Amino acid sequence: MPELPEVETIQKGLLQIFESINTPIGNVHRSSQSLRFPWPRNFCKEISGQRIVNIYRRAKYLVFETSGQDFICHLGMTGNWRLDENRAITKRPHDHLFIELGHKKVLIYNDVRRFGFFDFVDAGHLELSRWFSHLGPEPLDSETFHAEYLFVNSRKKQTSVKSFIMDQRLVVGIGNIYASEVLFRSGLRPTGKAGRLSRESCQNLVRAIREVLSEAMAQGGTTIKDFRAAGGSKGYFQQKLMVYGRDEQECRVCGSGIRKKRIAGRSTFWCGRCQNR
Ligand SMILES: [Zn+2]
Incomplete structure (x- = not known):
């Protein structure tokens, strides 16, 4: 199960990918299976065409701040991301989300046990979201955790x-x-x-x-x-x-x-x- 260092490592990797490609999100597809919860309504349509403004970590969530609808990804037990670089996607079992980026690259979310999930949030007011309202401070924040x-x-x-x-x-x-x-x-x-x-x-x-x-x-x-x-x-x-x-x-x-x-x-x-x- 990914803990804070693993989520942070994935966050840094994703941010690097988006910064180096630097184009808006292209087409987005998902599998027909639900993850831990059903997919948010119109998830693929909503994020397609948006520009990623920032990706950061809060607790074990990845927060995607976009030019449109912000969203989060929780990796559950086995969630993971990989970048496919030649668009002829080599689909693997348990691939659940395909985000097309520029330069024939596709970012893929894979989750064997499907305990991960996605949801829409307002990145500016995370603490108001039901996923974040009960969470304690970040362990590396010396102002709040001492x-x-x-x-x-x-x-x-x-x-x-x-x-x-x-x-x-x-x-x-x-x-x-x-x-x-x-x-x-x-x-x-x-x-x-x-x-x-x-x-x-x-x-x-x-x-x-x-x-x-x-x-x-x-x-x-x-x-x-x-x-x-x-x-x-x-x-x-x-x-x-x-x-x-x-x-x-x-x-x-x-x-x-x-x-x-x-x-x-x-x-x-x-x-x-x-x-x-
Ligand atoms: Zn000892």
Whole structure:
């Protein structure tokens, strides 16, 4: 499932594609299948002919600001984009959207499990949209997301620290992979209660969240199964993972065995020796 670094990598790739081609959107076609939700009414017709003004990321959404109707794309579990460069489109299974661009290029949205979706929004007033109104701050925004914010919001919380930092109402974009990695770097047990976090632990958490997400973005995200950037390249952060997916292997720091357990239904990985707070 793409998390914040993967969505950001795809966003950068898409923006680069639109900037380099720099023509309005041509014809747009879609498959007859619904994604997670039905396609917005007249989706293809509405976006055809529009110029892309900007593409940016908010939480795990791609926001397409256009000269006409703005729209969003959520990648769900397996959504991905690729650029086909010779118009004789090599259709692949699970291709759902075809956006013709200039110079015989076609941008294609593929989604094997169809948990992704598109919708129209007003990019200038995202917070009024039902997809965004409940979302917490961006983890890399130090104005809104900081240690004191985390400390205040964790008081009296009975939930585990891991579930706490994955709650999108608190802070967006931290999914299962990066939650495990962030807790390792903070030295915190994933099962500890959020309500017991000290101010110092909140500081460590905020720092670890920033570092891990920034490093993952610099590596182009994490490719566990099939993640690809919009240009087709893989991410490389999986080579840097300290605990995620490493159960029964040795901790890279202390050598003890990495543990694995399901917390709130999600696989969780940690080192019992390094994460003792
Ligand atoms: Zn360790």
